[in-house]
Amino acid sequence: MKETAITTDLLRGLPLPQPAEDGDKDQRGRVLVVGGSLAVPGAVLLAATAALRAGAGKLQIATCQSIALHLGLAVPEALVVGLPETGAGEIDPEAAPLLRERIARCDAALIGPGMIDEEGAATLTASILTCDPGPAFVLDAGALGQLKDLRGVLARHGGRMVVTPHAGEMANLIGISKSAVLSNPAEIAGGTARLLSCVVALKGAHTYIASPDGERWSYSDGDVGLATSGSGDTLAGIIAGLLARGVPPAQAAQWGVFLHGEAGNRLARARGRLGFLARELLAEIPSIMAGFDQPVPEVGT
Template sequence: MSAPEPVTEDLLRDMPLPRHQEGEDKDERGRVLVVAGSVEVPGGALLAGLATLRAGAGKVRIATCRSVAIPLALAMPEARVIGLEETSAGGIAPQEADNLATRMTQCDAALIGPGMVDSRAAAALTAAVLDRSADNGVPVVLDAAALRGLRGGPPPGHAGRLVVTPHAGEMATLLGMDREAVLADRLDAARRAAAKLQAVVVMKGGCSFIVSPEGRAWASDRGNVGLATSGSGDTLAGIIAGLLARGAPPLAATLWGVFLHGEAGARLARRQGLVGYLARELLAEVPPIMAGLAASKA
C-alpha cells in the first residue's frame, strides 16, 4: 500500500472548508452535540465544547452529568448545557441513550467521549446511541472512553460518517492487540481500524496518521511534545466536530482538524516554549490559522 501523504497547506487549500457569507445566522454554521464529561472531569466537556465554536460551528449543546451541568453552563455561557442522569461512578448513565439519540437528530454533528471516566458506562452508552442513530445521517466523532463502544465492530448504518481519534492504548483495545504491537507499526494499526470500522481514523502520536475507510493515508508531524498535555485530545476532537457541523466531509474535517491542532501547538511553542502551554490555549490560535489559509487560497 502507498506511503502516507503529508498534510500540508497546499493539500488543505485544495479541499477548502465551507465558506460562510455575511447575513448567515448561527444555525447556518451548524450545531454540535457534545456528549462528554463526568463528575471528576467536567473540563473535558468544556474544552471540547469551546473547540467546536473556535472551529467555526454556530451552536453547541453539551450533554453531561447533571451534578456538573450548572457549573459548566456558568463556565461556558455560549453553550446550551443538558444535565443527564449519572452512574454511581460519576459518569453519564447508559439509559440516557434514547434521549441523546433524539437530541442528535436536532444537530449537524456529534462528539462523544471527552472526559468520560466511567469507561464501562461510556462504552454501553456509546454503543446504544450509535444503534439508535443508525439512520439519522449525522456524522459522529468518537474519542477516549467512547471508543470502547466500538469493540463489537462497526456500528450498522454509520459507515463513512464516523471519525475515531485513538491513542496507542485505545487503538490496542479497539483491535484486540498489545499496545507494544500498535506502537511497532502505528500506520498499519490505523489502516486496520479504518477498514474494520469503515471510519476515518486519527492515530494520534508525535506524527499522527490519518486513514480513510479505503486505506488511503496521510501523515502530520506538525505538532510537538507540548501537545502531550491534559485536555489536548479533547480540543482535537472538538475541532473536528465543529468542522463537521459546518458541513465539511469527515475526511476533510479530520485532515483540517489535525493540521489546525498541530499548528496551534507549533505557534504556542514558538512564543511560550516547547512545554508548559495549556490545552485551552490552543483554541484561540485556531481561527487565525483558518483565516490565514483561506486568505492565501483567495
C-alpha cells in the first residue's frame, strides 16, 4: 500500500480544532506527562513544554519526588506531582493507582520520556493502561519496551493511542533486528499498528505513520538537524498536546510530525543545519500552526 505524503495541502484539509473566542483553557484540554528520572530529568521538561506549545490548555507533570520541585520551577505553567521513586531514581511502579486517578481527569496522557529503567517503566505502563478507556495516550521511549505483551489491554482503548518509536525501539518492541526495521519501515509500521491496535509513528529521516485500519502516511521533509538529543521528546509532547485539544490520534500524529519537522527546517535556515537544540524547536510551533490560519494566496498574486 502506498503512503500518503504529509504536506501543507493535506493538513489544510485537516484543520486543527480552535477554541471559541470567549473560551477558556478547559476548551483546549488537559494533558498529563508522566516521566523523568534522576538521571534524565530534562526529557519530561521538553515533552511537557511541547504539549503547551501545541496548544493544550492545562498541563500536569508527574515525575520522581526528588526532581518535582525543580521541574515545577522550570515549568511554572504546570502542576507538578512528585511520585514515589526507586533507589535508582526512577518512578516507582507502585505509583500507578495515583496516576490512573489523575489520567481519568485528563484528555490526554504521555508516558515514557526520561524513563530509562525498561523493566520498571514497562511495569508502570502496563498498570496505568488498565485504566478505563477514554483519555488518549502517547507512549514513547521507556513506555514502549513490552507493549507486544499488552495487546489485549491496548485494544480496550479503541485506537486512542499513538506510539512513537525510532528504529531501535521498534526492533526491541517487536523482536526483530534494527536492520530489518530499516529495510522495510513502512510495512513494519503498518503491521505494528494492526498488532497493537494503535497509531504508529516510526521516527527517522523518513517517518512513517500507520493506523490500525491500514491507512499510511509519510513525511520526509525534515532536516538532519532534528537528529539531536531530546528531539523525540519534543515530538511526543507535541502529539500529546494536540490529542488534549481533541485531535484524533492519526491526525495528531500527522500534524505532530509535520510541526516538528517544519520547526527543524526553520531553525536550519536561521542557524545552520547542525547545532540547534531540541528546546529551540518549541518556540517555533505556535507560529507554524498560526500560518495555517492565513488564507492561501491565489496564483499570480
